Amino acid sequence: MDREAEFRRLYEANRAAVHAYFTGRTGDPQSAADLMQDVFLRAWQHLEKLTDMPEDRQRAWIFTVARNLSVDAHRHRHTQAGAEQALAYEPVRPSQPASTAVIAAERVAVVGAAIRGLPEPQRVALTMAAAGGVTSAEIAAALGVPAGTVRYRLSLARRAVAEALDRYDDLTEK
Amino acid sequence: MSLDDDIAAWAATVRLPDAEAAAIFQRIAGTPVPFPPFSPRLDPSWWRHFTADFTARMVASTRPVRQAA
Numbered sequence: 001m002d003r004e005a006e007f008r009r010l011y012e013a014n015r016a017a018v019h020a021y022f023t024g025r026t027g028d029p030q031s032a033a034d035l036m037q038d039v040f041l042r043a044w045q046h047l048e049k050l051t052d053m054p055e056d057r058q059r060a061w062i063f064t065v066a067r068n069l070s071v072d073a074h075r076h077r078h079t080q081a082g083a084e085q086a087l088a089y090e091p092v093r094p095s096q097p098a099s100t101a102v103i104a105a106e107r108v109a110v111v112g113a114a115i116r117g118l119p120e121p122q123r124v125a126l127t128m129a130a131a132g133g134v135t136s137a138e139i140a141a142a143l144g145v146p147a148g149t150v151r152y153r154l155s156l157a158r159r160a161v162a163e164a165l166d167r168y169d170d171l172t173e174k
Numbered sequence: 175m176s177l178d179d180d181i182a183a184w185a186a187t188v189r190l191p192d193a194e195a196a197a198i199f200q201r202i203a204g205t206p207v208p209f210p211p212f213s214p215r216l217d218p219s220w221w222r223h224f225t226a227d228f229t230a231r232m233v234a235s236t237r238p239v240r241q242a243a
Contacts, residue, residue: 019190111184130185
């Protein structure tokens with residue numbers, strides 16, 4: 001198999017999970033795309049080493065790079081993240097003329113605000129599961145934590161989102 | 175609408191679009207590949223030859239010198 005085809009296989013198998021991981025950490029899909037590019041650039045440069053590994057170790061290697069990159073990126077964006085965190089707690093107010101599309105958009109905004117307000121470990125787990133399409137066992141392997149811990153974080157995160165939606169529903173019914 | 179549907183609807187808004195993912199792939203695959211560092215290596219049979227030669231010299235050097243009659 002040629003180099004580019006091998007890299008494409010690796011990229012397609014992992015890009016969604018890596019992008020979701022960074023979205024969970026940074027709260028910003030665009031920054032996540034930039035960070036994901038940095039991770040896969042390193043994978044491209046070390047492809048010979050990666051192709052000798054089994055698939056689970058390839059993903060572990062990729063997420064080790066991702067975790068190290070993410071920490072650095074967070075250091076630079078510390079101030080910005082603080083501002084985002086503060087904004088995340090602003091309650092979403094339902095608008096009066098509520099068409100189906102508007103309600104759907106508002107519910108997405110409520111879910112997004114609730115997720116941004118979660119503690120980082122819960123936010124990362126839920127974003128990886130929902131946007132990255134990875135199982136709790138795969139998240140656990142990628143993050144280097146027990147699968148039970150990931151399931152617990154997902155459960156707490158889902159409960160927080162459900163409560164935010166309940167509050168929204170209460171406001172719209174009044 | 176179920177909680178899963180609400181979360182899935184939000185996830186669709188943050189997921190990386192395929193076109194952007196493809197553009198990132200092209201950018202990365204277009205970067206030059208670093209050459210592996212050059213490391214001169216000895217022939218793998220070197221140690222075998224060296225050991226055989228060394229052993230032969232040792233055996234020859236410990237052989238008693240034949241005295242002239």
